[in-house]
Amino acid sequence: MATDRMEPLLFRQGSAPLLVSMPHVGLHIPDGIAAGMTDLALTLSDTDWHIDRLYDFLDGLGASTIAATHSRYVVDLNRPPDGASLYPGQATTGLCPTGTFDGEPLYKGGAAPDGAETERRVARYWKPYHDKLEAELARLKAAHGFALLWDAHSIRSVVPRLFEGRLPDFNIGTADGASCDPALAGRVLQAAESVEGYSAVLNGRFKGGYITRHYGRPDDGIQAIQLELSQRTYMDEAPPFAFREELAVAVRPVIRHMLASMLG
Numbered sequence: 001m002a003t004d005r006m007e008p009l010l011f012r013q014g015s016a017p018l019l020v021s022m023p024h025v026g027l028h029i030p031d032g033i034a035a036g037m038t039d040l041a042l043t044l045s046d047t048d049w050h051i052d053r054l055y056d057f058l059d060g061l062g063a064s065t066i067a068a069t070h071s072r073y074v075v076d077l078n079r080p081p082d083g084a085s086l087y088p089g090q091a092t093t094g095l096c097p098t099g100t101f102d103g104e105p106l107y108k109g110g111a112a113p114d115g116a117e118t119e120r121r122v123a124r125y126w127k128p129y130h131d132k133l134e135a136e137l138a139r140l141k142a143a144h145g146f147a148l149l150w151d152a153h154s155i156r157s158v159v160p161r162l163f164e165g166r167l168p169d170f171n172i173g174t175a176d177g178a179s180c181d182p183a184l185a186g187r188v189l190q191a192a193e194s195v196e197g198y199s200a201v202l203n204g205r206f207k208g209g210y211i212t213r214h215y216g217r218p219d220d221g222i223q224a225i226q227l228e229l230s231q232r233t234y235m236d237e238a239p240p241f242a243f244r245e246e247l248a249v250a251v252r253p254v255i256r257h258m259l260a261s262m263l264g
Contacts, residue, residue, distance in 0.1 A: 014059070021150070038108060046093075076096070081127075152229075171206045174207070
């Protein structure tokens with residue numbers, strides 16, 4: 001397999017006690033992996049499209065940011081390294097996904113990653129992201145006495161295999177209260193509900209993935225929230241997945257208000 005020289009993440013350090021993580025915004029698939037993938041896989045349909053562009057206000061909040069460079073189809077940074085399901089009994093995708101959200105195959109026959117390849121991807125892409133995430137949370141806590149983690153995601157509003165009907169616009173997850181103090185989560189939910197025309201839910205279908213559940217430790221001074229944003233609020237959900245600034249200009253201030261309410 002050809003050497004992949006692209007760094008697995010982009011990081012920018014801020015001044016506030018807030019770290020925003022974007023684990024599914026990456027678009028790169030190394031040539032050696034792409035060669036075994038289907039044409040459908042290479043459209044990257046399950047990407048958290050344009051999240052970095054939507055969150056263009058983060059410097060103004062003083063937030064640190066960490067963003068993946070590689071596609072979630074290479075390895076999913078929001079899954080546990082042992083591949084355990086986050087939603088037992090429900091349809092989901094794995095650590096090194098072999099199918100799309102709709103259940104379509106990502107690999108040509110015989111090309112799906114085996115155990116050794118999965119371990120290689122975890123070491124090459126998954127571990128550096130989490131090492132940096134953990135180190136930055138430790139730095140923020142040392143500097144401020146606490147740390148806030150916001151895991152930024154987006155998804156198509158309708159994915160029948162994963163959930164019924166149409167997803168609410170703002171899907172806030174705190175692992176049913178385990179990753180964030182209820183009062184803080186309540187402020188974030190209130191901010192989401194403060195503007196007419198959008199719907200919001202706390203710990204609905206999406207309760208937070210591995211990042212939220214693993215790093216959120218309120219008793220230890222680390223508060224973690226995941227936002228799964230419906231893509232209909234800021235982009236075209238069909239290829240070529242175009243960003244819609246006329247939509248983003250309305251939803252962006254709401255997200256900023258949610259983050260500001262987390263900062264207090």
